[in-house]
Amino acid sequence: MPVTPSAFRPCVVIPCYNHGATIAAVVARLQPYDLPCIIVDDGSEPATKQQLAQLTGVTLIELESNQGKGEAVMTGLKAAAQAGFTHAIQLDADGQHCIEDVPRFLDEARAHPASLISGTPEYDESVPKSRLYGRYITHVWVWIETLSLSLKDSMCGFRVYPLAATLEVIARHSPGKRMDFDTEIMVRLYWAGTDSRFLHTRVIYPPDGVSHFDALRDNVRISWMHTRLFFGMLPRIPTLLTRRRHQSAHWAQVPERKGLAGMRLMLNIYQRLGRRAFNALLYPVVAWMWLTGSTQRKASQQWLARVxxxxxxxxxxxxxxxxxxxxxxxxxxxxxxxxxxxxxxxxxxxxxxxxxxxxxxxxxxxxxxxxxxxxxxxxxxxxxxxxxxxxxxxxxxxxxxxxxxxxxxxxxxxxxxxxxxxxxxxxxxxxxxxxxxxxxxxxxxxxxxxxxxxxxxxxxxxxxxxxxxxxxxxxxxxxxxxxxxxxxxxxxxxxxxxxxxxxxxxxxxxxxxxxxxxxxxxxxxxxxxxxxxxxxxxxxxxxxxxxxxxxxxxxxxxxxxxxxx
Incomplete structure (x- = not known):
């Protein structure tokens, strides 16, 4: 049954793994919005467990051992649905998200209850360059996997999930349980017909922040995820192209905004990564253009034949x-x-x-x-x-x-x-x-x-x-x-x-x-x-x-x- 604004019941889901130093401040910043809060302890150490036990007004779910961010989020989403909530706001426990933007995200979710609402990060100088560069690579792969530029950022952990659609995708496809979850669930939701809508939001990286990103293992997982999604995209090409044509026909004024954003993105990649890195990214981008641009591809082939x-x-x-x-x-x-x-x-x-x-x-x-x-x-x-x-x-x-x-x-x-x-x-x-x-x-x-x-x-x-x-x-x-x-x-x-x-x-x-x-x-x-x-x-x-x-x-x-x- 579709969600209507009158039936809109949101809550907050926070995955937590050894964030004892920051979780209390995050919960305190949420209090003005009077939202039910579910915290999933992903097998934290005793010091964090002690901090979590002192929190009041929250629902605490404890996993016996560390399962990964994705598994913690999925556990929280399932608990939210069982409690009768229709939507869940996902926030990180390290305090990097601008919690003061929660009302804007809820307003957008209330207006578009069938969509995934996600943040487009606006970083300050605290962002690690390796994280920033990795995002650009992921952006390109996501555009290829969806044959669309509509997913502006698939890695931001500040988002509002429509629970029914999300849990249906989780049940059918078992997405990644660790750092690969955020991107994979967004792509699979897109494949299933759930649009994503994006809001700009400030993201900081505290100097004493705790990062659980394993450079080797998580990069391997993410690479394997993109491989699976790429081959999953291939049989879906006709459906994705049909959807893309319908979107283009409906959003008559999108090309101007998209073109401007695309130029800025190109400039950003060139400025930050240099020409050699840009050229490396060019191959998958052009492959996507070549696959989806049938009119231009035929014109190119005609031109070369005439030549x-x-x-x-x-x-x-x-x-x-x-x-x-x-x-x-x-x-x-x-x-x-x-x-x-x-x-x-x-x-x-x-x-x-x-x-x-x-x-x-x-x-x-x-x-x-x-x-x-x-x-x-x-x-x-x-x-x-x-x-x-x-x-x-x-x-x-x-x-x-x-x-x-x-x-x-x-x-x-x-x-x-x-x-x-x-x-x-x-x-x-x-x-x-x-x-x-x-x-x-x-x-x-x-x-x-x-x-x-x-x-x-x-x-x-x-x-x-x-x-x-x-x-x-x-x-x-x-x-x-x-x-x-x-x-x-x-x-x-x-x-x-x-x-x-x-x-x-x-x-x-x-x-x-x-x-x-x-x-x-x-x-x-x-x-x-x-x-x-x-x-x-x-x-x-x-x-x-x-x-x-x-x-x-x-x-x-x-x-x-x-x-x-």
Missing amino acids: REQAQTQQITLPNGLNSYRHFLRFGDAMLNKIAAWRGDIIWGRDIEFAAGSREVLQPQAGQGKLILAAHLGDIEASRALAQVEAGLVINALVFTEHAQRFRQIIEEIAPQAGVNLLPVSHIGPETAMMLQEKLEAGEWVAIVGDRIAVNPQRGGERRVCWSEFMGRPAPFPQGPFILAAALRCPVILMMVLREQGKLRIHAEHFADPLLLPRATRQQALQEHIDYYALRLEFYALRSPLDWFNFYDFWQLPPEKESGC
């Missing part, structure tokens, strides 16, 4: 190791390069260099800005490193996305003085040209991509494109960037930043100076410029096929009214 066909036609030798999984890996690497570029961590000479002749092409001219014509090929954000060799250079990137604001927000957080400025626009119009003209006249540069159709049609309901030969087939290209270049009447540079021989290499060439669209032959001239752009884009894409980051059917125009050349 092979065109390379054979042109008798070009392609790089080794071209496959869809490595394509996804390269995209993940490029995302990290994006963060590194924003932070100024891309070092000239070590990480990035000019291709032959490119530096001369990019030489700044006093009082004269340039238009950089780029594509979703390679690491164009790494052009940020140009500021290291050209002092005072400012590059403004025109971004066609409704979510551009989140990129700007992250940049302002991690690199407020970054030389690359994001300029989000929904379409290119006269006001766009006027804004960019001012920047060019100030000697700044403007970067724009010429390979992707805007999400929304132009004013008037038409999507203005030109079709041009690309990889042996006609593909749609936007007119807007080329019309804008003609309106600005400035030097236009074609630039790609490709990963070659272990480094990022900037390829730059003159495209037009200026780009002209004579009134009498406007359509013909526009088509010729776009044809040349497509030709050079193909040339660079064949040099580095895994740098192609258009993960959709590039040769198809979305079903909108179009005006073709």
Whole structure:
């Protein structure tokens, strides 16, 4: 029978093992909330037993020997259900949890009685770095095991269990009895259809705190748990993917928040663990993306098939190791390069260099800005490193996305003085040209991509494109960037930043100076410029096929009214 707010009966369950020095203070902090409290003594030493015996107003359950935190929690949950409670708040006995947040957790559980309510820890400087780093690894594994990013933290011991659903899962699956319990029960509840909801809560590690985490044995147990959960996930893939699609359809505004949180998480891992550790975590993350992203996976496979066909036609030798999984890996690497570029961590000479002749092409001219014509090929954000060799250079990137604001927000957080400025626009119009003209006249540069159709049609309901030969087939290209270049009447540079021989290499060439669209032959001239752009884009894409980051059917125009050349 579903729990209703009127039938909501919570209690507290505290597993305790040799926490005699802190348990009394924890119980005292709980008293203002008048909650029944069940303490499970997990075979503590006599000193702790003596402290527990002095407590009043609690139910004490004693295990004869140490069984592990998980077993103690499960014992407490079963006792709570037998006593008629519907929900149990789990708290640690060492005082690390912010007990003053109990009312918030209860309010959330009362509003969502069928969900598991859990904390998302906010740590201070007392947190051991080994614990912090281990959490990131567990986060990644949990995302893989659930094929979802919805479980924000599976290790926090401050949570509210819906007892009926939790005990049903325990009876069917016998989760781990020690430090592996918290994560496993959350994953198995998710598999069983119980959502988790998360609240931020402060967590401290007292300097004299008692830790029962056995670095060897518990890490082995946790590794074995993740192995079992991974193989348990495999037969559940269809169900999990169906659930994920339903969640995505229902939470229409989640992508913006999730994207922002994802960027912050990437940055946090990179800052704390470094690039080598991040790259190690990238493999399982990309495996999950590859398994669940069927549309992107098919687009990648289509792209690589077209590349092979065109390379054979042109008798070009392609790089080794071209496959869809490595394509996804390269995209993940490029995302990290994006963060590194924003932070100024891309070092000239070590990480990035000019291709032959490119530096001369990019030489700044006093009082004269340039238009950089780029594509979703390679690491164009790494052009940020140009500021290291050209002092005072400012590059403004025109971004066609409704979510551009989140990129700007992250940049302002991690690199407020970054030389690359994001300029989000929904379409290119006269006001766009006027804004960019001012920047060019100030000697700044403007970067724009010429390979992707805007999400929304132009004013008037038409999507203005030109079709041009690309990889042996006609593909749609936007007119807007080329019309804008003609309106600005400035030097236009074609630039790609490709990963070659272990480094990022900037390829730059003159495209037009200026780009002209004579009134009498406007359509013909526009088509010729776009044809040349497509030709050079193909040339660079064949040099580095895994740098192609258009993960959709590039040769198809979305079903909108179009005006073709």
